[in-house]
Amino acid sequence: MAIEVNGKTIETDEEDYLVNLSDWTKEIAEVLAKQDELELTEQHWQIINYLRDYYEEYQIAPAVRVLTKAIGKKFGKDKGNSKYLYTLFPYGPGKQACRFAGLPKPTGCI
Amino acid sequence: MEEDEEIIKKFLYVNRKAPYGTVYALESLEVVLIGAAFDQDVSLAFIDDGVYQLKKDQNTSVDAGAGMKNFSKTYRALEAYDVEKLYVDKKSMDERGLSVDDLLVDVEILDEAKMAEMMGQQDVVLSF
Amino acid sequence: MLHTVNKSPFEKNSLETCLRLASAGNAVLLFEDGVYGAVKGTRFEPTVSNALSNNKIYVLVSDLEARGMNKDNVIDGVETVDYAGFVDLVADNKSVQAWL
Numbered sequence: 469m470a471i472e473v474n475g476k477t478i479e480t481d482e483e484d485y486l487v488n489l490s491d492w493t494k495e496i497a498e499v500l501a502k503q504d505e506l507e508l509t510e511q512h513w514q515i516i517n518y519l520r521d522y523y524e525e526y527q528i529a530p531a532v533r534v535l536t537k538a539i540g541k542k543f544g545k546d547k548g549n550s551k552y553l554y555t556l557f558p559y560g561p562g563k564q565a566c567r568f569a570g571l572p573k574p575t576g577c578i
Numbered sequence: 579m580e581e582d583e584e585i586i587k588k589f590l591y592v593n594r595k596a597p598y599g600t601v602y603a604l605e606s607l608e609v610v611l612i613g614a615a616f617d618q619d620v621s622l623a624f625i626d627d628g629v630y631q632l633k634k635d636q637n638t639s640v641d642a643g644a645g646m647k648n649f650s651k652t653y654r655a656l657e658a659y660d661v662e663k664l665y666v667d668k669k670s671m672d673e674r675g676l677s678v679d680d681l682l683v684d685v686e687i688l689d690e691a692k693m694a695e696m697m698g699q700q701d702v703v704l705s706f
Numbered sequence: 707m708l709h710t711v712n713k714s715p716f717e718k719n720s721l722e723t724c725l726r727l728a729s730a731g732n733a734v735l736l737f738e739d740g741v742y743g744a745v746k747g748t749r750f751e752p753t754v755s756n757a758l759s760n761n762k763i764y765v766l767v768s769d770l771e772a773r774g775m776n777k778d779n780v781i782d783g784v785e786t787v788d789y790a791g792f793v794d795l796v797a798d799n800k801s802v803q804a805w806l
Contacts, residue, residue, distance in 0.1 A: 525654075526651050527651045528611065530655070533615070537658065538658065626723055667727070670723075690727055694729040697707065697727065697803060701800070703803040705805065706806070
């Protein structure tokens with residue numbers, strides 16, 4: 469599988485996650501979001517950027533429970549809850565946000 | 579699930595292989611992370627070459643040459659997964675010329691008697 | 707608690723680490739290439755003989771025979787078991803630690 473971004477072909481797996489994490493660009497996140505009929509706002513980017521930083525530091529995509537807690541700690545209680553995160557990412561903050569962020573599917577996602 | 583029906587078991591993951599040379603260390607870590615979703619009482623033991631998994635300053639980047647994922651960084655994420663009991667066998671660490679300052683996470687160093695006691699308290703032991 | 711060792715002591719330190727960290731009263735079963743640790747006359751015999759004062763040590767007889775040995779080659783005090791005995795050991799102990 470693959471997606472087209474700015475005339476470049478980017479390889480993806482059968483669940484639309486990037487095959488090479490180093491391929492990631494902001495444009496790719498926007499294309500993937502558009503496929504899911506989402507327009508990325510600043511609130512989305514806050515989570516996507518956090519996920520990218522988390523991956524850089526720990527080399528894993530966090531489980532939803534871990535992400536939710538960490539977001540709450542960093543950005544406040546009003547954001548560190550499932551309702552907020554699912555409003556932003558209706559297919560799940562783990563699966564969908566990680567996909568936009570160019571990360572693998574979260575470890576512990578069953 | 580009803581609260582009073584939940585059974586919390588003690589799980590011990592025993593790590594005795596160096597990282598990278600075989601897939602054991604990474605597999606163990608992945609099982610620990612997946613298992614963390616089940617809210618059990620988890621401990622990790624690092625024995626023999628397993629101590630090398632926790633060595634600081636691992637650099638596996640393409641520039642450094644190995645070009646592999648540096649999963650040693652992931653041990654630092656374990657605390658957020660409520661995996662907080664990391665035990666290192668003192669003799670294994672000493673034999674390898676390592677001290678706690680060489681390790682990338684906080685661990686508890688156990689002598690033989692303490693390690694044996696801790697193992698005996700477990701319900702399930704998974705070896706890697 | 708039951709400890710199992712399936713590697714030759716000449717190839718891996720699994721047997722040595724197992725005997726070092728097994729609590730007194732724990733059972734140890736040697737099988738597959740681990741059976742070489744149960745054999746008389748190797749450089750590991752003193753280690754295994756010493757351990758017998760703290761632990762019961764068993765060896766799987768079919769894995770011994772597969773390797774050209776039998777009960778007579780086993781260190782005094784080490785007990786031979788068949789597959790049914792192996793199953794009993796697993797069933798009788800609260801947990802099993804495999805020393806790979």
